[in-house]
Structure formats: structure tokens, C-alpha cells
Amino acid sequence: MNFFKQLYITNFFFYCLIGIIMLFCCAFMFPVLYNATWYILLMLLSFFTIDILILFSNKKGIDAQRTAPEKLSNGDENPIVVSLKNFYTFTIHIKVIDEIPVQFQVRNFEINRKVKNASTDEFQYTLRPTERGEYSFGNLNIYVSSPLQLVSKRYRFDNNQMVPTYPSYIQLRKYDLIAFSHNLFQYGVKKIRRIGHTMEFEQIKEYVPGDDIRTLNWKATAKKNSLMVNQFQDEKSQNIYMAIDKGRTMKMPFNGMSLLDYAINASLVLSNVILKKQDKAGMFSFSKKIENRVVAEKRTSQMQKILENLYNVKTDFFESDYSRLYADIKKNINQRSLIILYTNFETMDGLHRQLPYLKGIAKSHLLVVVFFQNTELYQITNKKSETIQEVYDKVIAEKFIFEKKLIVTELKKYGIHSVLTQPENLTLDTINKYLEIKARGIL
Incomplete structure (x- = not known):
């Protein structure tokens, strides 16, 4: 047989x-x-x-x-x-x-x-x-x-x-050293000019050409009989939370993956960078309620906890409840933190419905709203129009693209930072935004 x-x-x-x-x-x-x-x-x-x-x-x-x-x-x-x-x-x-x-x-x-x-x-x-x-x-x-x-x-x-x-651990390995690299432009990360410096003292060292002369330590200079300067470092142990919207606005597909999965992959990579910068990384997801919560810490086991919770994010694609998000953050996050919110707004009306809650969060925390460009709209606008219907489609596409830019301007009015990005550039753009905030010392 x-x-x-x-x-x-x-x-x-x-x-x-x-x-x-x-x-x-x-x-x-x-x-x-x-x-x-x-x-x-x-x-x-x-x-x-x-x-x-x-x-x-x-x-x-x-x-x-x-x-x-x-x-x-x-x-x-x-x-x-x-x-x-x-x-x-x-x-x-x-x-x-x-x-x-x-x-x-x-x-x-x-x-x-x-x-x-x-x-x-x-x-x-x-x-x-x-x-x-x-x-x-x-x-x-x-x-x-x-x-x-x-x-x-x-x-x-x-x-x-x-x-x-x-979630994409291959990207995690790819950008593993990005927090310490001096050649960030190789990764597509722009250089950020530091405005002043943070006041977290690290050590006193000998002056070398290029050091800021405003940091000269005159007492140490007199004792050593050579120029000595104070060296400062970025503030550490700051709380960084990634809030992932798993509502219906994140269901939009791009190259076979939903926007939600792009956000999850970016959160994993960013968590690794945060921990290597000696900050505390945490995360949670929300829709009708807050789930998959990981309190911001910098323990050795933190990456594994974040990975397991990101893996277990269950998508329901309901309408997200931003009032619940605001109430939960106010109750559970008492220390000023950087909150990176992965979501998506397609219209100004959609933003205005949630803007009161975003403004409430931004009063106590540094809020960064990450949302997405619709790349298919750019394909329509770049295509030559030959019929009346194509002209109409192109005008509507340009309207939606412009509305995304208006959303960025509207958020900026209330002191809310934003990242408008294409899905494939999400990881790099969020890492760059985090490094920019650290470099400027605005947290």
C-alpha cells in the first residue's frame, strides 16, 4: 500500500x-x-x-x-x-x-x-x-x-x-546601535543641533579644542594649572511611553500589513533605543479600553516584557475612546513623560473630535502624535490627468494631502508635537523624533 x-x-x-x-x-x-x-x-x-x-x-x-x-x-x-x-x-x-x-x-x-x-x-x-x-x-x-x-x-x-x-526583531537588530552612532545620517536620521545643554552634570575633564568655553570650571583650572571644563550629559531615566491606537483607523493596509503592525514594529525598535539611552521604556494599547500595559522601567527584562505584550496586541478595530485614554494617563502616569501616540487622522473633523483630550494630555506630558501619509494619494497627484474624472480625483487627492498638513499645523498651535510619515519610514522617523527631543532637552 x-x-x-x-x-x-x-x-x-x-x-x-x-x-x-x-x-x-x-x-x-x-x-x-x-x-x-x-x-x-x-x-x-x-x-x-x-x-x-x-x-x-x-x-x-x-x-x-x-x-x-x-x-x-x-x-x-x-x-x-x-x-x-x-x-x-x-x-x-x-x-x-x-x-x-x-x-x-x-x-x-x-x-x-x-x-x-x-x-x-x-x-x-x-x-x-x-x-x-x-x-x-x-x-x-x-x-x-x-x-x-x-x-x-x-x-x-x-x-x-x-x-x-x-513584531519585527530583524529591524530591532538593524538599528541596535543607532542610539550611540555618530553617523546617524547613514540610517536616514538627520542631525539635530543641540540648543544649549542639559544641566545633568557628568564629570570635569581637560579642555580640548571644540569644547564649549562657557563650561570652563575656573576653580578646577586654578588647581590643575590647565583649562578644565564641566561635561554634561543627556538627562537619563526619563519616562517614555508608546501609546498604540488599535482602533479602526489603524486597519488601513500598506504593502500587505496594517498600520497597526507598522506601529507595533516601530515601537519595538524604539523601545530598544530608549533603553540604550538609559531612559525608561513603557507601552500600552487602547481602543475601547487600555490593554497590554507595561510600566516604564529600564530593567534588563524590560525588552522581553515589551516584546511579549506587543505580540499579544489583539485588534478589535472599534472606534477608539480618547476620553478613556486621557483619564487613564491622568490616573496612572503621574510623572511628566514623553508619550508617543501612534494613531491616524484623515480629516480635520476627525482631529477636532479628539483634540480636547490630546490638549489635556499635553498639559502634563510631552505628547508626540504619529500619524500616516496616504501614499496612494501621492500616486494619484503625480499621475497625468487625461479625463475629467481623473482631474476630479486629483483635486480630491490634493485636498486630503493638504488636510494632513493642516492637522500638523493645528497640533503645533497647542504645543503638541507631530510626526507625519509614510509607513515604510515610520521606524526611522520616530527614532529621529525621540533623539531630537533628547538633543533639545525639552522633556
């Missing part, structure tokens, strides 16, 4: 069979072909039998294994490695059909390769998940053919492998 489950006839065999049938048809008109066609058929059946014998004589002809990461990184290309060892005494042709998770909706996955006798081969493919959660792999199916390629023998490996998909 297992023999018939493993045996598959190749397309090449069927093509040969069709050719022989056509020869039999031609033999009615050219009888001389009749005997030759029978010989060809017998040869095909002989090779067919030989092919079965050489493939199935070796019970363990190959060994294969799929190696996936312990967890997938959401929104990134994740490598999946397939390693295979050939125990046959001849070069084999293989067709790999991996049963990848249903979330990818890939129905034509196939890899074809040749593997030399008694050798090992390794190859990989990539998967880009667009939502968090559990991804279950099925069987790794490998169809093996001999050089005759008349039949294939199917092997199955790695049944039911589950891999969780977490």
Missing part, C-alpha cells in the same frame, strides 16, 4: 506515452510504423520498470530537514532553509513542495534541483508574514526522480511545525 502512495508518474512519461499513441494512429496510414511503435512501447515499459526498481530498492534514498527560525519577524523576509542528503548512487532530480502556512495563501510553491550522488545540498527560500500569530507548517514533500525521470518517489518530512510570528 505504501508503494502506491509513494509512486508518482512524471509528466515526461505521459508525453512519451502520448507520442507512442500518435505513432499508432500514424501506423494506420503507414503500416511500416506498426512494429517499430510496439518496440518503442516495450522499451518505454522496460525503462519504466527499471526506473521503479532503482528508486524503490533503496528504502532511505534521501534525508531532508526544514530549518525555520524560532520565531518569524513580522513584515520582514525570513529565511527558511531546506537541507537534503542523497543516499542514492546516482544524481537525482528533486521537486520540493513545502506545505507552508495557510496565511501566505501560496498554492504554487515548487523548487526543482539536481543533487549529485552521495552528497549534501542546502537551499533556502524566504517568507514575509504580514500579521502576528502562530504559523503552522505542514509536510515537507520531496519527489525524487532518477536520470530516466519516468517516475518519482515521494518522501515526507517535518510534519506539523508551528512557528510564532513576533
